Amino acid sequence: xxxNLDPRSQIPIWEQIVNQMxxxxxxxxFLENEKIPSVRELSSLLIINPNTVSKAYQELERQGIIETxxxxxxxxxxxxxxxxxxxxxxxxxxxxxxxxxxxxxxxxVEAQQFIELVEEVLKEIGGNADA
Amino acid sequence: xxxNLDPRSQIPIWEQIVNQMxxxxxxxxFLENEKIPSVRELSSLLIINPNTVSKAYQELERQGIIETxxxxxxxxxxxxxxxxxxxxxxxxxxxxxxxxxxxxxxxxVEAQQFIELVEEVLKEIGGNADA
Amino acid sequence: xxxNLDPRSQIPIWEQIVNQMxxxxxxxxFLENEKIPSVRELSSLLIINPNTVSKAYQELERQGIIETxxxxxxxxxxxxxxxxxxxxxxxxxxxxxxxxxxxxxxxxVEAQQFIELVEEVLKEIGGNADA
Amino acid sequence: xxxNLDPRSQIPIWEQIVNQMxxxxxxxxFLENEKIPSVRELSSLLIINPNTVSKAYQELERQGIIETxxxxxxxxxxxxxxxxxxxxxxxxxxxxxxxxxxxxxxxxVEAQQFIELVEEVLKEIGGNADA
DNA sequence: GTGGTCTAGACCACA
DNA sequence: GTGGTCTAGACCACA
Numbered sequence: 001x002x003x004n005l006d007p008r009s010q011i012p013i014w015e016q017i018v019n020q021m022x023x024x025x026x027x028x029x030f031l032e033n034e035k036i037p038s039v040r041e042l043s044s045l046l047i048i049n050p051n052t053v054s055k056a057y058q059e060l061e062r063q064g065i066i067e068t069x070x071x072x073x074x075x076x077x078x079x080x081x082x083x084x085x086x087x088x089x090x091x092x093x094x095x096x097x098x099x100x101x102x103x104x105x106x107x108x109v110e111a112q113q114f115i116e117l118v119e120e121v122l123k124e125i126g127g128n129a130d131a
Numbered sequence: 132x133x134x135n136l137d138p139r140s141q142i143p144i145w146e147q148i149v150n151q152m153x154x155x156x157x158x159x160x161f162l163e164n165e166k167i168p169s170v171r172e173l174s175s176l177l178i179i180n181p182n183t184v185s186k187a188y189q190e191l192e193r194q195g196i197i198e199t200x201x202x203x204x205x206x207x208x209x210x211x212x213x214x215x216x217x218x219x220x221x222x223x224x225x226x227x228x229x230x231x232x233x234x235x236x237x238x239x240v241e242a243q244q245f246i247e248l249v250e251e252v253l254k255e256i257g258g259n260a261d262a
Numbered sequence: 263x264x265x266n267l268d269p270r271s272q273i274p275i276w277e278q279i280v281n282q283m284x285x286x287x288x289x290x291x292f293l294e295n296e297k298i299p300s301v302r303e304l305s306s307l308l309i310i311n312p313n314t315v316s317k318a319y320q321e322l323e324r325q326g327i328i329e330t331x332x333x334x335x336x337x338x339x340x341x342x343x344x345x346x347x348x349x350x351x352x353x354x355x356x357x358x359x360x361x362x363x364x365x366x367x368x369x370x371v372e373a374q375q376f377i378e379l380v381e382e383v384l385k386e387i388g389g390n391a392d393a
Numbered sequence: 394x395x396x397n398l399d400p401r402s403q404i405p406i407w408e409q410i411v412n413q414m415x416x417x418x419x420x421x422x423f424l425e426n427e428k429i430p431s432v433r434e435l436s437s438l439l440i441i442n443p444n445t446v447s448k449a450y451q452e453l454e455r456q457g458i459i460e461t462x463x464x465x466x467x468x469x470x471x472x473x474x475x476x477x478x479x480x481x482x483x484x485x486x487x488x489x490x491x492x493x494x495x496x497x498x499x500x501x502v503e504a505q506q507f508i509e510l511v512e513e514v515l516k517e518i519g520g521n522a523d524a
Numbered sequence: 525g526t527g528g529t530c531t532a533g534a535c536c537a538c539a
Numbered sequence: 540g541t542g543g544t545c546t547a548g549a550c551c552a553c554a
Contacts, residue, residue, distance in 0.1 A: 005221065007545095011541090013544085014218060019230050022233050023229065023233050025543080026233055026236060038525085048529095048545045049545060050547095055544090055545095058528090060529095065237070067270050068270075068528095070272075070274060070526075070553055071552085071554035074225075074526085082238065085239045086238055090235070090247050091194070093238070094248060094251075097248065098154065098255070100149050100224060100227055100254050101249075101252055102153050102157055103153075104257075106194070107214075107217055107221060107224070109224070109268045115253075117221075117228060118228065118245070118246060122232060122242045122246075125236075141463075143463060143538060143539090144463075144536075144539080180539050182538095183538085275499065281492050283493050288498060308448070344500065347500060347501045351500050352502060355496060357512060358493055358509060361412050362486060363511075363515060363518060364412065364415050366476075366483070369478060370474075370475030371483060372477065373515045373519065376511070377515075379490060380490060380507070383408050383487060383490050383491050384504045384508075387491065388504065404532080405528080407529080431542080433541085443532095445530065445531080447543080448530095450542085451543090461541090461542065462543070463538055463540090463541075464542075465539070465540090465542095466541060467542080469543085473530085
């Protein structure tokens with residue numbers, strides 16, 4: 001488990017935690033039903049306020065990615081197979097992707113290089129995707 | 132020229148303008164050295180606060196994408212070929228891409244589908260990509 | 263006797279026990295003066311903390327629904343006919359009902375459908391309602 | 394606009410605000426696209442912490458009931474017709490309803506009286522439901 | 525021990 | 540003016 005938080009980033013710390021936790025779960029660093037650190041543990045580990053961790057955990061729970069069992073702790077939820085892909089959400093991804101590609105292009109990253117970047121990241125994350 | 136601004140979006144309006152202006156320039160809707168609308172024109176056209184347009188233009192100018200010539204107006208800058216790719220900036224793109232892929236995966240978009248999405252967007256934008 | 267406890271629920275486990283015990287008594291699954299399992303029995307049966315069962319039994323006793331007889335065990339109390347309906351308590355029910363109806367409406371459940379839902383539940387529970 | 398907050402209630406204040414706001418919108422006290430009080434206004438009106446109001450508003454926004462426009466304020470969202478009723482959510486309503494009916498029964502409220510209570514509340518809320 | 529709620533108050537971006 | 544983020548710290552219910 002390795003968090004990489006940047007307090008200067010535009011992305012709120014709680015959201016960075018959400019993103020990185022999702023990534024770690026995808027990579028298999030946390031397994032289904034495994035206990036994750038308590039709010040207090042993680043906040044003292046990351047030297048941030050417990051409320052910030054709490055907000056991240058609540059968001060993860062809302063997304064169905066973790067589950068809280070009262071008085072016991074917080075656990076990685078079992079991942080339900082996606083039934084219907086939410087087209088509206090995918091459209092948002094598409095828009096964000098477009099922005100990213102435009103950015104990349106201005107940096108001098110051509111189409112082919114961008115695809116290579118995508119494949120690289122897919123490989124990095126995919127590690128335990130089918131676990 | 133067609134802006135599509137959503138005041139409800141989490142993305143600030145000035146940033147939406149920046150993004151869409153860059154996209155339009157990439158697509159060739161605005162050509163190099165072409166005059167773009169003044170802050171006043173655009174703000175009254177889009178019915179938004181002139182300060183918001185002004186902030187967008189300042190950011191576009193900072194990025195070297197447009198140029199203001201005193202007393203004449205604002206123009207699309209000539210695009211200099213990128214000499215050295217800014218690795219730090221590409222790293223940011225890579226991180227944003229990773230977040231996007233993780234999101235997509237949780238929505239049920241698999242690796243192959245994601246690549247297709249990328250190719251789709253590349254095609255949409257590509258108009259003048261090699262210009 | 264069949265308990266259906268969900269540790270993931272927002273409703274505390276002790277309260278789930280209280281609710282389900284009351285439901286079972288209403289349905290006639292437990293009869294008046296019948297012995298119910300001891301705290302130890304039930305906690306080992308449900309594989310939960312004895313304190314949790316204990317808290318549930320205390321609440322049920324406070325509500326006059328069960329009775330503990332020293333050295334003998336715990337029994338379903340005889341249900342006294344209600345003389346005066348506690349208007350303040352009914353007001354709470356009314357408020358909770360209002361919340362529920364508002365929720366249901368936002369989910370797309372119309373007034374008529376809600377009444378049908380109520381009648382359904384009344385039928386399900388009704389077993390011994392007039393006992 | 395009339396809030397009725399009880400700090401002693403088990404229901405968190407932010408959730409009381411959520412419930413009552415939804416009820417007021419249903420009743421037509423707030424119309425679609427109408428501005429609702431700012432976080433600061435409402436918090437000073439109710440003499441509670443702005444964070445508590447903020448949490449309520451964020452939850453309402455997450456549910457799609459209100460919309461925030463950056464720098465401008467918060468507005469009642471247009472209510473989209475429900476396409477597919479979420480069966481899992483309705484099941485939760487059903488469970489809550491069962492608990493309520495069991496409670497009511499112990500208070501001496503019989504089946505027929507309960508239905509009358511439901512109809513009463515439906516009438517109270519329904520005021521502007523078709524607006 | 526666990527997480528949830530709430531207050532008080534600072535600081536920031538946006539329009 | 541608007542809402543969003545974060546810290547610090549108190550208090551509480553649950554298991």
